[in-house]
Amino acid sequence: MGDVAAVLEEGSALAEDAAGPLARIYGEPLAELPHDLYIPPDAMAVMLDAFEGPLDLLLYLIRRANVNVLDIPMAPLTDQYLLYVEAMRSRNLELAADYLVMAAMLIEIKSRMLLPRPKAPAGEEVEDPRAELVRRLIEYEQMKRAAHAINELPQAERDFDWVEVWVEKTLLRRLPEVSVADLQNAWRGILQQARLHTHHLVQREELSVREHMGVILRRLRAAGGFVDFVDLFDASLGAPVLVVHFLALLELARERLLELTQAEAFAPIYLRLVDEHGAVR
Known part of the structure; x- marks a missing residue:
């Protein structure tokens, strides 16, 4: 439970910096979580259900930190992602499988960023280790926006019902x-x-x-x-x-x-x- 509390505290601190207080109780802002706060056993499972996969979690962390997706700071992003994955592993190993694959990919990119890059031949550019990740994130965000736009369109039996009208031929x-x-x-x-x-x-x-x-x-x-x-x-x-x-x-x-x-x-x-x-x- 300590890992879960640490993740929630870390997330609440970042959220407070970006969007104000964590919550309001009787109109008063709540700056930090109480130390004696009881966290239900399924709290992390509920939080993870809000993400549709590792790319969704990554995109959430990037947008929350307000950084450019074309210039991702790999070190802090990888650290925050691993905090979520570690908390997830302690609660749901089956759900964490896809997230662990993405964690390995982030660690590999972070390692390649720390190594000196070889010189590229004349007229060519050195490939950025983050290029493939950026491409996948951009494509995922585009598809997510398109799905949201389609979902906003009026749908039968959700936003309206079909009505049949009988008219006399005369x-x-x-x-x-x-x-x-x-x-x-x-x-x-x-x-x-x-x-x-x-x-x-x-x-x-x-x-x-x-x-x-x-x-x-x-x-x-x-x-x-x-x-x-x-x-x-x-x-x-x-x-x-x-x-x-x-x-x-x-x-x-x-x-x-x-x-x-x-x-x-x-x-x-x-x-x-x-x-x-x-x-x-």
């Missing part, structure tokens, strides 16, 4: 859509209007679908990108012009330069201009 609103039949009926209405303005003058006229496509696009831009389907056709121009104009409209819809839409079923059809990114204006 309450479902029919989504507006333009069918082929709706387009045919609208087109027949325009043709009927065109027949009322039929001219008996027979002449040949060159009509360009591309030209009418440009006319439709200019009309949509001038109207702010939204035009009634019927207003786009002038029945007084005659059926040939209307046919070419309709073909131009279908070509623009096929090339996704405009969109046909309805507010609801059997409602008037409207044309909407689509920008170069495919978004409806």
Whole structure:
């Protein structure tokens, strides 16, 4: 029990230096542990359960001492780590197995740091004995932060519960859509209007679908990108012009330069201009 008390006292002293008093009792700060404090037999086991492995314990000691992980002082770090491991060995040999492997690695690094380093060939740097340990610590800390970030995300049955809602089919609103039949009926209405303005003058006229496509696009831009389907056709121009104009409209819809839409079923059809990114204006 003496080793456990020594570890706890050493840890409490370092923690007090870094983060204030060890604890507060009735509002008064507790600077040090009482000498007659009773430590339960499983106190060290509870403390060790807070660490997920030797790397977690090492990272805790480094962050508590507020040192740079790229420049670890091996001597004090190894001494503090061995205090924890010695207390751990006296309580739980099975749990201390992985920690003993890390302790051997720290002692080896500490020994290599004390030995004179051989001169490196020209243009090369001498490898730091701490390089492998630093790499493992950095990778472990990154994975630990990533796991913490994932754990903070909302999780089903922890932060919220799934809710099932039953909805009557009769309450479902029919989504507006333009069918082929709706387009045919609208087109027949325009043709009927065109027949009322039929001219008996027979002449040949060159009509360009591309030209009418440009006319439709200019009309949509001038109207702010939204035009009634019927207003786009002038029945007084005659059926040939209307046919070419309709073909131009279908070509623009096929090339996704405009969109046909309805507010609801059997409602008037409207044309909407689509920008170069495919978004409806």
